[in-house]
Amino acid sequence: xxxxxxxxxxxxxxxxxxxxxxxxxxxxxxxxxxxxxxxxxxxxxxxxxxxxxxxxxxxxxxxxxxxxxxxxxxxxxxxxxxxxxxxxxxxxxxxxxxxxxxxxxxxxxxxxxxxxxxxxxxxxxxxxxxxxxxxxxxxxxxxxxxxxxxxxxxxxxxxxxxxxxxxxxxxxxxxxxxxxxxxxxxxxxxxxxxxxxxxxxxxxxxxxxxxxxxxxxxxxxxxxxxxxxxxxxxxxxxxxxxxxxxxxxxxxxxxxxxxxxxxxxxxxx
Amino acid sequence: xxxxxxxxxxxxxxxxxxxxxxxxxxxxxxxxxxxxxxxxxxxxxxxxxxxxxxxxxxxxxxxxxxxxxxxxxxxxxxxxxxxxxxxxxxxxxxxxxxxxxxxxxxxxxxxxxxxxxxxxxxxxxxxxxxxxxxxxxxxxxxxxxxxxxxxxxxxxxxxxxxxxxxxxxxxxxxxxxxxxxxxxxxxxxxxxxxxxxxxxxxxxxxxxxxxxxxxxxxxxxxxxxxxxxxxxxxxxxxxxxxxxxxxxxxxxxxxxxxxxxxxxxxxxxxxxxxxxxxxxxxxxxxxxxxxxxxxxxxxxxxx
Numbered sequence: 001x002x003x004x005x006x007x008x009x010x011x012x013x014x015x016x017x018x019x020x021x022x023x024x025x026x027x028x029x030x031x032x033x034x035x036x037x038x039x040x041x042x043x044x045x046x047x048x049x050x051x052x053x054x055x056x057x058x059x060x061x062x063x064x065x066x067x068x069x070x071x072x073x074x075x076x077x078x079x080x081x082x083x084x085x086x087x088x089x090x091x092x093x094x095x096x097x098x099x100x101x102x103x104x105x106x107x108x109x110x111x112x113x114x115x116x117x118x119x120x121x122x123x124x125x126x127x128x129x130x131x132x133x134x135x136x137x138x139x140x141x142x143x144x145x146x147x148x149x150x151x152x153x154x155x156x157x158x159x160x161x162x163x164x165x166x167x168x169x170x171x172x173x174x175x176x177x178x179x180x181x182x183x184x185x186x187x188x189x190x191x192x193x194x195x196x197x198x199x200x201x202x203x204x205x206x207x208x209x210x211x212x213x214x215x216x217x218x219x220x221x222x223x224x225x226x227x228x229x230x231x232x233x234x235x236x237x238x239x240x241x242x243x244x245x246x247x248x249x250x251x252x253x254x255x256x257x258x259x260x261x262x263x264x265x266x267x268x269x
Numbered sequence: 270x271x272x273x274x275x276x277x278x279x280x281x282x283x284x285x286x287x288x289x290x291x292x293x294x295x296x297x298x299x300x301x302x303x304x305x306x307x308x309x310x311x312x313x314x315x316x317x318x319x320x321x322x323x324x325x326x327x328x329x330x331x332x333x334x335x336x337x338x339x340x341x342x343x344x345x346x347x348x349x350x351x352x353x354x355x356x357x358x359x360x361x362x363x364x365x366x367x368x369x370x371x372x373x374x375x376x377x378x379x380x381x382x383x384x385x386x387x388x389x390x391x392x393x394x395x396x397x398x399x400x401x402x403x404x405x406x407x408x409x410x411x412x413x414x415x416x417x418x419x420x421x422x423x424x425x426x427x428x429x430x431x432x433x434x435x436x437x438x439x440x441x442x443x444x445x446x447x448x449x450x451x452x453x454x455x456x457x458x459x460x461x462x463x464x465x466x467x468x469x470x471x472x473x474x475x476x477x478x479x480x481x482x483x484x485x486x487x488x489x490x491x492x493x494x495x496x497x498x499x500x501x502x503x504x505x506x507x508x509x510x511x512x513x514x515x516x517x518x519x520x521x522x523x524x525x526x527x528x529x530x531x532x533x534x535x536x537x538x539x540x541x542x543x544x545x546x547x548x549x550x551x552x553x554x555x556x557x558x559x560x561x562x563x564x565x566x567x568x569x570x571x572x
Contacts, residue, residue: 102359108330113354119320120355123327130309131331150351153320160315 003209007037009076011239011266013085014068019259021090023098027237027249028066031173031206032140035232038212039138040073043220048079051106057135060121063142063171064100064111071096071104079106115148117141118168122154125163125227136220138167144176147185158227159198166227167219168199171206173236175247194229206232240265270463271299271368271425273404277411278336279303282310285415289328293321293339296368300338318343322351322363329361334415341369341383345422349389356420357395364414365390365422370400370462371510372550372559373427379549382559383424387461388515390422391488397421397444398487400517402465405434406485409442426463433466433483444486447494453480456504458567461487461517464510464560468567475571487517490524492533499525499538506567508543510560518542543567 014029039059040046046056061070068089075085088094095103099112111117121139128135145151158166172190174181181187194201200222204215212232219228236250237243240262254262279302282288289310290303304311310333314321318339325335337344344365345352356363367383374381391398399414399421401407410423433450434440442448447459450469457480460468465483472479480502498505507518521540528534545563554562 110354110358113350115319116323116351116355119323119351120327120330122320123324123329124331125327126312126324127328127331127333150319150323153315153317154323157314157317157320157324161312 001041003037003041003213006041006076007034007209008266008269010037010069010072012263013072013075015254015259015262015266016086017068017071017089019254020086022253023068023090024251024253025065026068026254027175027243027246028063028142028173029069030238030240030243031234031236032063032066032171033069033238034207034209034212035140035169035171036069036073038209038216040077042213043216044138045135046106048077048105051079054133055135058108058121058124058137060109060111060117060124060137060139061100061107062111062114062117062139062145065098066142067098067100070100070107074104074106080104114142114145115150118151118154119157121166122158122161122163125158125166126161128165129163135165136167137165138169140169140171142176143170143172143174143181143187144184146170146187155194155197155199162225163227164223164225167216167230168227169230169232171234172231173234175236175245175250177250179247190231198226200224200226200228202228202230204230204232206234207238239269270401270404270407270430271427274366274407274411274423274425275299275303277408278415279306281411281415282307285334287332287334288415289333289335291321291325291335291337293318293337293343295339295343318348319351322348323355325363326351326355326359326361329363334362334364334418336364336366336414338366341367341374341381342386343367345386345390352390352420353393357393360395360419362418363420366425367422368425368427370424370426371464372554372556372563375556375559376553378553379551382550384510384512384545386422386424387487387509387511387517388519391520392515393420395420398424399485400424400461400487401442401485402460402463402483403430403433405432405436405438405440406442406483409440410485413442424462430463431466433469442485445489445491445494446486447490447498448483448485450481450483453478455502456480456506457482457498457502458506458508459484459521460508461485462510464508464565467560468508471566471568475568477571484517488520490521492524492528495524495528496534499528499534499536502538504539504541506541506543506570508565508567510565511544513542513544513547516544518544541570
């Protein structure tokens with residue numbers, strides 16, 4: 001699979017969803033799109049036919065508001081009935097809610113309230129240790145949600161229990177609800193914090209497909225007694241020039257003029 | 270009753286290989302037998318109840334029947350959103366065990382008074398709420414929970430409770446079912462939790478011919494049983510070691526009122542709710558003392 005193309009398709013489908021259904025958080029979806037593409041296009045041992053297999057890799061998608069990126073990836077990988085996502089997203093009676101819903105095939109955990117997925121991922125990783133199973137556990141968190149205390153409980157827990165089968169990816173786009181992360185609740189020095197909590201820490205350009213592939217392959221195959229944190233430096237709204245680094249696109253849904261301009265940029269990329 | 274519950278859980282864990290116990294660094298001198306016998310199915314997660322609940326959900330996803338254990342408000346109210354969203358919404362096989370029901374930790378102060386849990390937990394979809402009255406019901410609760418698949422809450426007192434039921438009997442408890450402790454006429458007392466033994470003693474001392482029932486589960490009452498109860502007794506007195514708002518008594522009124530409104534019941538009994546009058550007790554005191562100043566007594570209602 002060409003992962004550049006896959007990432008582009010994820011962004012185009014996320015754009016289509018946000019535009020056609022008038023929903024928010026497109027900036028967050030674009031920020032995480034390349035990470036999701038590398039995971040579902042390459043790294044994760046999972047497919048629509050193995051989505052309940054005991055040996056499958058588990059992905060816990062904590063930033064449930066950026067649902068369009070995950071839904072798009074799952075749709076493109078054939079997890080959903082063809083056409084259902086575009087038709088039913090946020091429609092009356094549909095499981096395609098605007099925050100991730102576990103009633104959909106391929107979704108391990110419903111998220112939307114921040115700070116929930118890492119602790120659940122720890123439980124799943126602990127179970128793998130106790131039952132001597134070899135699946136990998138991934139969790140994708142936003143940067144803003146590291147404000148939640150529950151995450152730091154889980155961060156302590158994972159290291160103390162040597163859950164080296166946990167791979168935590170932080171989508172560090174440096175923008176949260178009211179402004180920059182630095183202004184609202186500074187996380188720096190983030191790398192040092194994870195080191196101090198006894199995690200292995202990696203930094204990566206969250207928009208370089210090859211760098212992401214390399215680091216994620218490394219962490220997936222490395223089990224050294226420490227849980228692993230991958231700080232992915234990303235850009236909110238990545239891929240559409242007028243959305244990049246713009247807080248507005250945390251909320252705004254694309255109007256017709258935005259939609260066509262964004263689509264043209266993405267298709268040309 | 271907490272020791273009875275844990276020792277029963279220990280014996281059940283031999284048979285039920287999926288039972289896993291998590292504690293929030295509380296339960297010293299209580300949980301050791303389980304930890305010693307089943308080290309691969311026990312973990313102290315530290316003083317972190319949000320994470321304890323989330324880890325429980327993850328373990329439950331992988332096939333375990335997970336019991337979380339701590340004191341009163343900590344494994345419940347402290348992490349109520351994890352219970353709502355992660356446990357209940359996902360119908361995870363997680364059992365929350367809280368010790369220190371009501372004023373069992375009376376002298377420890379309001380932090381340790383567990384007096385709003387029933388109202389809050391019974392409002393959650395998919396949650397089964399269990400409130401045993403004595404060690405025999407606590408043992409029966411452990412048996413029920415080992416088999417039950419899905420979210421549940423078990424509210425235990427602490428220690429030193431007398432047995433109301435015959436401990437040699439093989440008691441079975443089930444959601445929606447009340448247990449008739451003693452027969453009587455005209456009036457019946459419905460009690461949940463260990464205040465039941467006090468009620469029995471009050472009735473005995475007063476020489477009243479009142480019926481007494483135990484409610485080991487809150488909510489989901491069998492309608493036929495409730496209709497029978499309403500036909501038999503003109504007055505029902507509910508008593509609980511919990512706030513008045515939304516607790517056990519409220520659950521009985523709701524169920525009866527629904528039956529009456531739907532014309533399944535011809536006559537509403539008078540339901541008198543005895544509960545804590547929606548206030549915190551800031552003073553220190555034994556469980557008995559705090560129950561008394563909260564007005565948790567049926568004696569005022571005798572003729």
